[in-house]
């Protein structure tokens with residue numbers, strides 16, 4: 001049975017969320033056939049994975065999900081059967097001058113692309129804490145929620161002190177989206193506790209490290225740049241912080257051992273581990289197609305026990321990093337993590 005989570009008493013999501021960054025024009029190498037994408041995404045919905053994660057900066061993706069909603073409506077489905085979470089990610093260079101009108105124009109653009117009158121969940125991202133305006137901008141999003149254009153508000157990639165600021169300012173946040181995986185436990189430094197105190201559900205990305213946390217990489221030599229896509233480039237840097245390829249291979253071997261005990265795949269174990277962490281509402285998996293659907297549904301068929309926990313902990317205890325606050329390394333100017341980020345995508349969107 002597909003596990004679900006109530007972000008509010010009248011809003012529930014599937015605990016596996018279909019992440020569709022992988023469909024963005026700057027993520028994939030080949031053009032996609034829109035109709036076959038809609039067919040694939042419909043299969044996910046029919047299987048019970050009814051929740052999607054996109055963003056205003058995932059180029060072309062809100063439009064594709066708009067196609068999905070139209071197709072679903074045409075076939076007699078109700079709009080509330082599908083939950084679409086988007087993000088509001090103003091370009092870094094505009095943070096100093098952003099106005100209420102520009103925020104509203106951004107939200108209106110997402111509404112138009114999706115073809116809906118109200119956005120289910122808007123997750124707010126802020127590139128640069130030195131431009132100290134994120135509380136002011138969050139206030140404008142809260143006004144748009146009040147006006148009925150947004151149903152629920154959340155955040156992504158904020159660190160613990162800035163989440164505190166938002167909470168202190170009185171915003172009603174129901175969800176926060178951090179990177180959280182066996183390879184990246186920075187959220188455990190304080191963010192998880194804060195979200196637990198405040199009843200904010202964690203929607204976690206990176207659980208498979210772009211596919212690295214799968215049988216495909218077990219026993220493989222360290223891949224060299226350039227890697228096949230942006231996710232792999234991003235998460236290879238996390239593997240380097242974790243302790244390097246050899247330690248990563250030890251982690252994969254531990255995952256494989258646990259997977260065999262439960263007759264599931266190493267990816268299933270990696271996802272289940274995140275799902276069982278405190279305050280985790282859901283895991284967002286990059287699912288550009290329905291290829292991994294049957295495999296992924298198996299995460300709802302088993303639980304990890306004490307023996308599994310100790311086997312994994314044996315490897316995790318040797319991890320060197322990544323250290324610091326969530327998305328902290330990614331904010332270090334000129335650092336390797338920041339150098340691969342695209343911070344001006346709304347201009348082209």
Ligand SMILES: NC(=O)c1ccc[n+]([C@@H]2O[C@H](COP(=O)([O-])OP(=O)(O)OC[C@H]3O[C@@H](n4cnc5c(N)ncnc54)[C@H](OP(=O)(O)O)[C@@H]3O)[C@@H](O)[C@H]2O)c1
Pocket residue numbers: 018019020021022053054156157177204205206207208209210211212214231267268284285286287288291292295296
């Ligand atoms: N807020 C943020 O800053 C942020 C950042 C990154 C991502 N996200 C969100 O999180 C989603 C997930 O992205 P991610 O980069 O973290 O990727 P991910 O979910 O860690 O990895 C997805 C990739 O793993 C491979 N894979 C291998 N086994 C799989 C399995 N059993 N099930 C599914 N995929 C499997 C697939 O590649 P193949 O297709 O080649 O098999 C797939 O493209 C994105 O779509 C986006 O919605 C948010």
